[in-house]
Amino acid sequence: MNGVPDLELRSRTGGSVAFAVRELGGRRAMVVEIAGEDRGALRPADGENLAIAARTARDQRLPLICFVESSGAAIEEGVAAVHGWGTAAREFVACSGVVPTIFCVTGPTVSGPALLLGLADLVVMVADSYAFVSGTHMVRQFTGEELSNEGLGGASMHERTSGVAHFTVADRAEADDLIVELLSFLPDHTDQVPVGWPCADPVDRPTPEAGDLVPDTATGSYDVRDVLACVVDDGHLLEPRAQWAPNLVTAFASIGGRPVGLIANQPQSVAGTLDIAASQKGARFVSFCDAFNLPLVTFVDTSGFYPGKDLEWRGMIR
CATH class of the missing domain: 3.90.226.10 (2-enoyl-CoA Hydratase; Chain A, domain 1)
Incomplete structure (x- = not known):
């Protein structure tokens, strides 16, 4: 892959997951997009694609960047979809401490995909997005409590109350800029040191x-x-x-x-x-x-x- 500026590994062919090796601010990274058909519902093939993307990022020692908007496993696929999600989760766990993993929540993210946020090193949420494991209907059925999607799992709540969101941004463009800045502080993988940059601020400046x-x-x-x-x-x-x-x-x-x-x-x-x-x-x-x-x-x-x-x-x- 070295020397290839932009490599499409798996396009979104009738599914909800696409991934490619791309350059972000001059840094090569594995970029995954979870969205598309049926509000990003994950089918068995989508779980396989997620697993391949994470495994490739780990093997090639590339930062793993994942943009997610998903309604969870596709119900009509039954246990197979849940198994696919579990396979993907296992590969994301294997990336922990090996390559930086950054998730960006761009829209509603519920059920299993929401749990993937807990496996990320850093989570960015767009202001109008939300994420939760059990939705408002389930909460009302079990507890009688009436909540909006934002009240249950909105970006502001995750930023202030749960700590799931490391950053909140106004939109996808701001998220892209923030991820580029985050990568500037980080190496590609655990066996590298961060590169840094020239600085005109003297290190021996009195304070x-x-x-x-x-x-x-x-x-x-x-x-x-x-x-x-x-x-x-x-x-x-x-x-x-x-x-x-x-x-x-x-x-x-x-x-x-x-x-x-x-x-x-x-x-x-x-x-x-x-x-x-x-x-x-x-x-x-x-x-x-x-x-x-x-x-x-x-x-x-x-x-x-x-x-x-x-x-x-x-x-x-x-």
């Missing part, structure tokens, strides 16, 4: 303003992102999960032109203490940076774990 931002008193509050911006190249941060578990900030940035991961307590939110969500957010980000050779820069300003019966009962130790 006295960072110290000025930190209050003299231990109880003082400040936005740690202002401190981070002082330290990194050109003050630029790309922050996944910015609205979820805001007491811990995770971000991509560069120092001296080299991509890095940042992790920092956020004194503006519950004094930067760690609860279950923040711990999960931090652990997942650290694992991702470790897998793809991003140096970690850590900023610590916290009194420790958030105390309380609720957190202990929900498994803070675990």
Whole structure:
């Protein structure tokens, strides 16, 4: 495949899945599109195509980018469609920690395909999209609760409440630009280091303003992102999960032109203490940076774990 700028491996021939090796911002990646017939309902052949795409990305050491809009397994195909989805899920799991996996939800994504989002390293959701495993009708039947699609699984909910969405964007064009930027911080696979870029911001630039931002008193509050911006190249941060578990900030940035991961307590939110969500957010980000050779820069300003019966009962130790 090397040297081929744009290779169509499997077009959408009567199904809902197409995939190809394409260039995104000068980077080669396996790009998968799940959409098309019957609102993207997945048939056995679609599951096979998804599995082939993921396996090829892993074998060729290419980032895996998946745009998804799907109503789930095609009901008329029965167990065969569910088996196809399971085969695809197994291949996506095998990509974990080997190649970066980015999902973009472009429309309604329900049932099995929604579960694939949990296997991605990064999830981008278009503002008017939604994703859930069990729909509003099922919720009403089992619980009596009336919910809209957006209330149950909208992009805003997944950005703020569930943490499924790392980023939300206005439309597909903005999603494409964001994915290109994300790839610029990442290598193609786990055996590479991120390439980086030339940078005019001197690595030895003094940053006295960072110290000025930190209050003299231990109880003082400040936005740690202002401190981070002082330290990194050109003050630029790309922050996944910015609205979820805001007491811990995770971000991509560069120092001296080299991509890095940042992790920092956020004194503006519950004094930067760690609860279950923040711990999960931090652990997942650290694992991702470790897998793809991003140096970690850590900023610590916290009194420790958030105390309380609720957190202990929900498994803070675990």
